[in-house]
Amino acid sequence: MVDVELAEVADFLAGHAPFEALPGTVLRDLPARMTSRYHRRSTRLMTVGVDNNDLIVVRSGAIEIRDADGDLVSRGGEGTTAGSTTLVGTNPSRFDVVAIEDTLVLLLPRGVFHELSAAHPDFADHFDAERADRLRMAASSVATNAAGQAILRSSGRDLIRQAPIVTVPIDATISEAATVMTTQDSSSVLVLDGKRVAGILTDRDLRRRVVARDIDLHGPVAPVMTPDPVVAPAETAAVELLLTMVERHVHHLPLVEDGQPIGVVTSTDLMRLERVNAVHIVGDITQQRDVAGVVEMAGRVPRLVEQLVEQDVGAHDITRIVTSVGDAVERQLIALAQDELREDHGPPPRYCWMVLGSRARHEQALGSDQDHAVILADDAPDGAEEYIAALADRVVEGLEAAGYPRCEGDVMATNPRWRQRLRGWRREFRQWIHEPVPDAVLGASIFFDSRPLHGDEALHDRLAEDIATWVPQGRKFLAHLTKEALAHEPPLGFFRGFVLARAGENRATLDLKRGGVGAIVDLARVHALGAGLVSVNTRARLLAAGRVGAIDADTAASLVDALEFISHVRLAHQARQAAAGTWPDSRLRPSDLTAFEQRSLREAFHVVRGAQQTLSQRNPTQYYT
Numbered sequence: 373m374v375d376v377e378l379a380e381v382a383d384f385l386a387g388h389a390p391f392e393a394l395p396g397t398v399l400r401d402l403p404a405r406m407t408s409r410y411h412r413r414s415t416r417l418m419t420v421g422v423d424n425n426d427l428i429v430v431r432s433g434a435i436e437i438r439d440a441d442g443d444l445v446s447r448g449g450e451g452t453t454a455g456s457t458t459l460v461g462t463n464p465s466r467f468d469v470v471a472i473e474d475t476l477v478l479l480l481p482r483g484v485f486h487e488l489s490a491a492h493p494d495f496a497d498h499f500d501a502e503r504a505d506r507l508r509m510a511a512s513s514v515a516t517n518a519a520g521q522a523i524l525r526s527s528g529r530d531l532i533r534q535a536p537i538v539t540v541p542i543d544a545t546i547s548e549a550a551t552v553m554t555t556q557d558s559s560s561v562l563v564l565d566g567k568r569v570a571g572i573l574t575d576r577d578l579r580r581r582v583v584a585r586d587i588d589l590h591g592p593v594a595p596v597m598t599p600d601p602v603v604a605p606a607e608t609a610a611v612e613l614l615l616t617m618v619e620r621h622v623h624h625l626p627l628v629e630d631g632q633p634i635g636v637v638t639s640t641d642l643m644r645l646e647r648v649n650a651v652h653i654v655g656d657i658t659q660q661r662d663v664a665g666v667v668e669m670a671g672r673v674p675r676l677v678e679q680l681v682e683q684d685v686g687a688h689d690i691t692r693i694v695t696s697v698g699d700a701v702e703r704q705l706i707a708l709a710q711d712e713l714r715e716d717h718g719p720p721p722r723y724c725w726m727v728l729g730s731r732a733r734h735e736q737a738l739g740s741d742q743d744h745a746v747i748l749a750d751d752a753p754d755g756a757e758e759y760i761a762a763l764a765d766r767v768v769e770g771l772e773a774a775g776y777p778r779c780e781g782d783v784m785a786t787n788p789r790w791r792q793r794l795r796g797w798r799r800e801f802r803q804w805i806h807e808p809v810p811d812a813v814l815g816a817s818i819f820f821d822s823r824p825l826h827g828d829e830a831l832h833d834r835l836a837e838d839i840a841t842w843v844p845q846g847r848k849f850l851a852h853l854t855k856e857a858l859a860h861e862p863p864l865g866f867f868r869g870f871v872l873a874r875a876g877e878n879r880a881t882l883d884l885k886r887g888g889v890g891a892i893v894d895l896a897r898v899h900a901l902g903a904g905l906v907s908v909n910t911r912a913r914l915l916a917a918g919r920v921g922a923i924d925a926d927t928a929a930s931l932v933d934a935l936e937f938i939s940h941v942r943l944a945h946q947a948r949q950a951a952a953g954t955w956p957d958s959r960l961r962p963s964d965l966t967a968f969e970q971r972s973l974r975e976a977f978h979v980v981r982g983a984q985q986t987l988s989q990r991n992p993t994q995y996y997t
Contacts, residue, residue: 378403381478384431388451390498394488407479411471418455418469426479428454433475438468439968447472456499459485466971528613528627529606532635539564539633542571546582546596547589549573560624560636563597567632571597574624603628604637611689613637618654618696657700663708663770670701670774674950677738681947687939688911695736699825701774702727702744702767706826709766713759720763721756722749724824724831728783732823733893733909737939738946739956741777742768742784743818746791747831760791783818797835805839805846813852820897821908836906843901850902857894858984862887862977870962870974878959882973884945885958888938891980892931895987899923910935927983934976941969 381403385391391399408431411417417435418424428435434449445467446452454469459482489496538558540549542565553561553575563571573593581587581596602620604613606629613625623639639652653676657669673694680690702725710720728743730736744767746760764785772778785791792800804816819839824832843849863871863882872880893910900913903922907913911932918928945964946956962970 381406381431385429385478388429390495393494393498394492398488398492402480402484403478405481405484409477409479411475411477413471413474415471415475416468417471417475417477418465418467420466420468421464424455424465425459425482427456427459427482427485428469429478429480430454431476431478433471433473433477435469435475435477436472438470439466439971453499456485466967527607527609528604528625528637529634531610531613531637531641532627537633537635538562540593541565542594544593545590546573546578546587546593549593550578550589558636559638559640562626562633562636563593564633569601569603569626569628569633570594571599572601572624572626572636573597576623601626603633605629606634611685615689615692615696618693619699621654621658623655653697654700657697657704660704661708663705663773666701666704666708666770667774670697673697673775674738674947674956677943678947678951681940681944687936687943690943691730691735691737691939694738695731695734698731698736698740698776699727701776702771703826705767705770705774706763708770709763712766713762717759717762720827721752721759722831723747723752723756723760723827724829725785725826726822726832727825728818728822730821732821735889735893735910735939737943737956737958738950739777739958741779742771743779744785744790744825745783745819745822746785747797747835748791748793749828749831750794752793757788757791760785761788764791794831794835798838801835801839802842805842805849813849813856816849817853817856817894817897820901821893823908840904840906844904850898853901854898854987857891857898858988860887860891860894861984862891862980864974864977864981870970872962873959881959881961883959884938884942888977888980889935889942889958891984892935892938895931895980895983898987899928923983924986927979927986930979931983934979937972937976941965941973 382400385394385402386399391402394402406429411433417428420439430448430450430452432450434447435452435454436447437445437454439445454467455465457466489499536556538552538556538560539562540552542563544563549561549563553559553573560572560574562569563573571594573596577596577598582589587596601624602616602622603626604616606627608616608627617623617625617639625637626633627635627637639655653669653672657666660666660669676697677690677694680693706725713720724747726732726745726747728745730740731743746764748756748760768778768784768786778784783790801816801819804813822832822836863886865871870882872882892914896910896913896917899917899922900907903917903920905913905916905920905922907916914923914928914931914935917923918925941960942958945958945960949956965973
C-alpha cells in the first residue's frame, strides 16, 4: 500500500472496535502489516474444515458467517471481523464466511494478531467477548423448543387467564366455602381477610380436616383452612411455579398482583402444560409407608429427566427438579426409619440431618451418590449417638436401593466422622480452617456445600454462622482451597482440541464433570467464600460474586452460561444412558456430539480455563503445600 492509502486504512481502523482502543503509534504502523483483498459477491472467504491464518476485517461490502450445519451465526458490513476463533483456537475453521456483496477486506496475519492480543488487553478482551456471546447463545438455545418458544416459560398469569378467581371472606362458614367451590367447579377457594389472602381451602382439606373429623359444616372456615399459604407473583415463570410446588409440597399456589390475589395455579395446570410430573412424584413419595414403595417411586426419576431433556428444559431447572425429588426420597426414608426405631428407642434426639455436595447446591444430576452428615445437639441424652448410627444405617440402605450409590469417599452419616455433636463439629472446623492440610480442606469444602434437610435446622444455622466468621480469617485455608480449585483443568488441549482419557474402560471419552461442571463449582465456591457470601448454589454464588466485584461480572456471567451448557449436554447424555438401561455417568465420546455441541463445549471449557488462569494470577498458591 502507498503512504496515502496506509493513512486511510489507519483512519478506517481507528473508527472500529477493537482497533480504536490501540495506541496511536501502533495504529499508524498497523496498516503496513496488513494486506487488502477484493472478493466478488458469493465468494467464500473461509470454509469449514479449511485452515485460516488471518483475521478478516471488512472494509467495505458485507459478509455472513454460517456454522457447519449451515445455520446463520451473524451478518455484518463495514468493520465486521471474522476468523478470530481459528487464530486463538483450533484450525481448521468451524465456519463458512461468504461475501454477500462485492467486498473489500483487510487481512491481519496470525502472528500480528497474537502480538496485539498479548500487548493490549482491550484488544484481546474484544474477541473473548465475541466468544462469550456465542456461548450465551448456545446456552440459551438448548432451553428452547423446536417452535422457538422457551419451555415452561409461560407466566402464571397465562395459566389462570381463563379461570375466574374463587374466594370467600374470612367469616364464611365451611358449608358456604364448599358451595362456592362446587358452583365454580374449583378444587380450591381462597379465604380473604379484606383483600389479603388469609388462607386457602382445598378438596383435600375438606376430606381430611372436615369430613374425616366429622366437623360441623356450619362452623367457620378459618380453623380448617391452610393459613397464610405460599403465594407467588403473577408474572412468575411456570418452571418457577413448578419448583415452588415441589419444594414446598403444595398442589395449589395462589398468584398475587400488587398484594392482591388474581387466581390459583394447580399442579394439574402444570401437568397439562408440559407433562412434567415432578409434583406428583414428590406427592406419591410422601405417601409411601415402606422402603419398597419409596424405591419404586424413585425409579421414575430417570424417565422424568428424559422428558425434561426432550422438552429442552434448562439444565439449571432440571437439576433443581431432580434435587427436589431426591430430597423427598431422603426425607421419607428418614421418617420411615424414625418410625421403625421408635418402638425400641423412643422419640429421636434433637439433631439435624444435612445433605452435602450437588444436592445441597440444588444441582443433582442422574447417577449422583450419597453425601450427608448429622449434627447432634450438645444436650442430646446419652445413647443419642447409637440412635443416629442406627438411623443412618437404615437411611443409607434405603437410598442405595433407591438408586443413590454409597459415597466412595465415605462422606455419609454412617461414618462416625460425619455424625457429631455440635461442639465436635465446631472444634473440627476451627482446626480445619486454622491448620489446613489436604484432608481438612477436602472435608471443609464438602461442608461448605451443605443444606439442612430434616430435624432442627437451628443446629446447622449455628454452625454455619460460626464458620462464616472463621473463614475470612483463614487466609492459608483459602489459599489451599484455591489450589484445589485450580487442580481440575478443563479437558482442552493447547490448540483447543479435546483431551480424552487414554486408557481403561473410559478410553477415548470426555469427562464433563471433573474439568467441566466440577471446575466451575470449585471456582464459584472459592470466590463466594473469599467474599464472605452465604449462597450455596453455584449459579447464585457466581452472580453474587460478580455483583460485589469478587470476580469480573462478565466472567461470572460467562461461567454461568458455561455451566448451563455443559450441564445440559451431561443431562442429555445421562438421559440417553438411562433410556438404554445403563448406569448414568459424565463421560461421553466426542463422536456422540453434534458439531454445534462440540463447538460450544470448546467455548465453555475455554471460559473455565480463562477463569482459572485469572484466579491463579490473583491468588498465587505455589507457596502452599
